[in-house]
Amino acid sequence: MTRVKRGYIARRRRKKVCLFGSSFRGAHSRLTRTIAQQKIRALVSAHRDRDRQKRDFRRLWITRINAVIREKGVYYNYSKFIHDLYKRQLLLNRKILAQIAILNKNCIYMIYNEIIKNEDSKEYLEII
Numbered sequence: 001m002t003r004v005k006r007g008y009i010a011r012r013r014r015k016k017v018c019l020f021g022s023s024f025r026g027a028h029s030r031l032t033r034t035i036a037q038q039k040i041r042a043l044v045s046a047h048r049d050r051d052r053q054k055r056d057f058r059r060l061w062i063t064r065i066n067a068v069i070r071e072k073g074v075y076y077n078y079s080k081f082i083h084d085l086y087k088r089q090l091l092l093n094r095k096i097l098a099q100i101a102i103l104n105k106n107c108i109y110m111i112y113n114e115i116i117k118n119e120d121s122k123e124y125l126e127i128i
Contacts, residue, residue: 061098068101068108084115 014032021028021035028038066078085092090111092100100107 058094061094064098065094065101068105071105081112085111088115090114 017032017035017039018029020039023029024035024038027034029035062078065081069078069081070076092111097108100111
């Protein structure tokens with residue numbers, strides 16, 4: 001029986017796996033079987049952390065807004081600020097509010113004044 005040289009198909013498959021693991025360290029970038037295991041692990045982590053990233057950014061935005069609000073005594077806390085925004089129908093999402101809080105703090109104070117102005121006008125109408 002003649003000898004079959006199983007050359008390029010297996011090599012091509014291994015090369016594809018090695019390209020994925022080229023950024024790994026040590027044996028994780030050199031040994032085919034280890035690369036395959038690390039590839040599975042990396043893809044699982046990437047899938048999990050896509051959801052995690054959304055949570056982390058939301059927490060970051062909330063922290064930034066809360067810090068700026070409490071800094072100058074604009075509001076007591078974050079939750080009352082957001083509640084009043086929704087009550088006044090000033091619909092700004094947390095990402096935009098966080099960017100405003102970092103880049104232009106005066107704008108946060110303007111939003112606060114808008115809330116207060118609406119509140120004062122309602123109290124005035126209730127008195128009449």
